Amino acid sequence: MPQGIGQPSMNCVHQTSAAVIPLSENKIQCPDSARFVTTILHQFAESLGNAIDAKDAHTSMHSDEVAQISHALALTMGMAPREADIIHVAGHLHDIGKIGVPDMVLRKQEPLNTVEWQAIRKHPEAGADIIRPVKALKSLGVVDMVLHHHERYDGKGYPSKLAGVQIPVGARIIALADSLSAMLQNRPYRKARTFESAHAEIIRCSGTQFDPRVVEAFRKSSATIEMIIATLSGPGTEA
Ligand SMILES: [Fe+2]
Numbered sequence: 001m002p003q004g005i006g007q008p009s010m011n012c013v014h015q016t017s018a019a020v021i022p023l024s025e026n027k028i029q030c031p032d033s034a035r036f037v038t039t040i041l042h043q044f045a046e047s048l049g050n051a052i053d054a055k056d057a058h059t060s061m062h063s064d065e066v067a068q069i070s071h072a073l074a075l076t077m078g079m080a081p082r083e084a085d086i087i088h089v090a091g092h093l094h095d096i097g098k099i100g101v102p103d104m105v106l107r108k109q110e111p112l113n114t115v116e117w118q119a120i121r122k123h124p125e126a127g128a129d130i131i132r133p134v135k136a137l138k139s140l141g142v143v144d145m146v147l148h149h150h151e152r153y154d155g156k157g158y159p160s161k162l163a164g165v166q167i168p169v170g171a172r173i174i175a176l177a178d179s180l181s182a183m184l185q186n187r188p189y190r191k192a193r194t195f196e197s198a199h200a201e202i203i204r205c206s207g208t209q210f211d212p213r214v215v216e217a218f219r220k221s222s223a224t225i226e227m228i229i230a231t232l233s234g235p236g237t238e239a
């Protein structure tokens with residue numbers, strides 16, 4: 001049997017869900033035969049996520065963290081393990097479009113100007129374009145999750161200003177995981193928040209930036225998620 005996502009060599013922290021209730025909207029198609037494919041995709045996605053994280057010392061482990069937090073949130077929401085695995089793969093790949101953003105913009109210490117922000121804001125579409133040729137990623141919904149991971153629940157995000165359940169559920173999950181991971185990292189223009197402070201900010205943004213159901217899953221699984229982050233950070237690394 002092929003090794004699956006989250007088995008020991010993947011370094012992923014898993015939880016089990018007693019009641020597996022797939023969300024009705026945005027149901028992810030994942031036929032049984034896809035198990036082997038998703039294992040290979042996971043390994044490849046993890047490699048690409050590591051490559052993008054290597055571009056910026058401040059975002060070390062960010063893609064891995066987003067993948068694992070997203071997986072935990074999906075399971076807590078009652079999604080089937082294979083659906084959570086696919087969201088995990090999308091988490092690894094969510095920022096792959098930043099490969100096209102100049103390093104001097106990604107690493108800039110000062111506030112970004114308008115042109116530089118425009119370059120950053122293209123990364124969801126650039127990322128979707130990069131992975132779209134991989135038919136399995138398209139059919140599993142990963143391309144759309146990458147494309148829409150900066151949408152907001154209130155419709156004020158980008159690139160498509162989708163709102164509510166128009167946003168693929170995987171993208172709504174990754175959006176929260178991405179924000180949490182970002183808040184916990186030092187950036188050139190601000191200090192890292194504590195987990196407690198980031199937790200409060202996510203609760204505050206329920207219904208505006210984030211899907212309230214994802215926020216509720218975060219509230220329920222915050223101890224697990226804090227452990228995931230601590231495990232990835234390890235001794236001697238930045239929070
Ligand atoms: Fe992973």
Ligand SMILES: [Fe+2]
Binds near residue numbers: 094149
């Ligand atoms: Fe992003």
